Amino acid sequence: MLRVGLVGLGRIAQTFLSLRNEEDSAHWKVVGAIKRNIAADDKADFPIVDSLDSMGALEPDLLIDFSGPNALNSYGANLLRLADVWTVGAAALVSEMLESDLRDVARETGHRLRLLPGAIGGLDALSAMTIDPSSTVSIFAYTASKPVASGIVDNARSVVSSSRGVNVIAAAALASQGLDRTPVDHVAVGDGEQRRFVIEANGGFGALRVSIDPVVDAKCGTMLVAASAIVALRNSYRSIWVG
DSSP states (O other): OOOOOOOOOOOOHHHHHTTOOEEEETTTEEEEEESSOOTOOOSSSOOEESSHHHHTTTSSEEEEEEETTTTHHHHHHHHHHHHHHEESGGGGGGGGGHHHHHHHHHHHHHEEEEEEEOOOOOHHHHHHHSSSTTTTTEEEEEESSOOTTTTTTEHHHHHHHHTTTTTHHHHHHHHTOOOOEEEEEEEEEEEEEEEEEEEEEETEEEEEEEEEOEEEETEEEEEHHHHHHHHHHHHHSSSSOOO
16 A cells, blocks of 8 residues: 655645545555645645655555645755655756755665656657657647746746746756756736646657646646546555556
C-alpha cells in the first residue's frame, strides 16, 4: 500500500480526492496533508499538519504537491528530503538555485522530483521529438496571467517568471528544449475567457501539434490537473499502462 502525502489542500487537491475509486483505495492511501495555515473548518479523514517535521512523522512514500509553485518556493529542496515528490508546480523551476538544490538532494537521498503534466498532454511525444537535435519547439499560451509584455515572444524562463507562474509553459519547456531555449508567445486574455495552450514541434522525426482548452471550474479548479495525478498513480501499480 503506497502511503501518499498531499501538499496543499485547495480546490485541485479536493478534486483529486473526489476522483478516488475502489481500485485506488486498494493500492494507495492518503496519510496526511501539509497546509501552512490550517483553518478551523479544514476537515479530512487524515491528519492535516503545518510543518515538514509533522509530515515526515506520517512516513509518506510519496508527496503530491497541488499548491502550484508555492510549496517548492516555500519549502525548497527540504520537501524532497522526505520522499519522492510529484508536483504540478513546474514554474518553481525557473529558479536556477532551487533546481540546483533539488538535484543535490536527489543525489543525496535517491528521491526524485516528477513534474506532472497537469493541464497539458503530449509531453512524452514532445520529449521524443526533441531527441532530434535539429527539432524546433514553440509554445503559444493564452491565459489570464497578465504577462508583462503580452504578445511578445520570449523564452519560457522569462515568460514564466513574469506571469504569476504558468506551470504548463514550464512543464512543456522542461520536457523539450529547456526554459532558456523554448520560445513562448504569451497572450493575456481577460478573466473568465477561455484559456488555451498550443505546443508545436517540427524536426527530422515529423511534426507535432498539441492544443488544449482546459476547463476551469469555480469549485473544482482545473480538473485536468487533478486527473493527471490520478492517472499517474494508477499507472504506478497497473501491470500494463500507456505513456
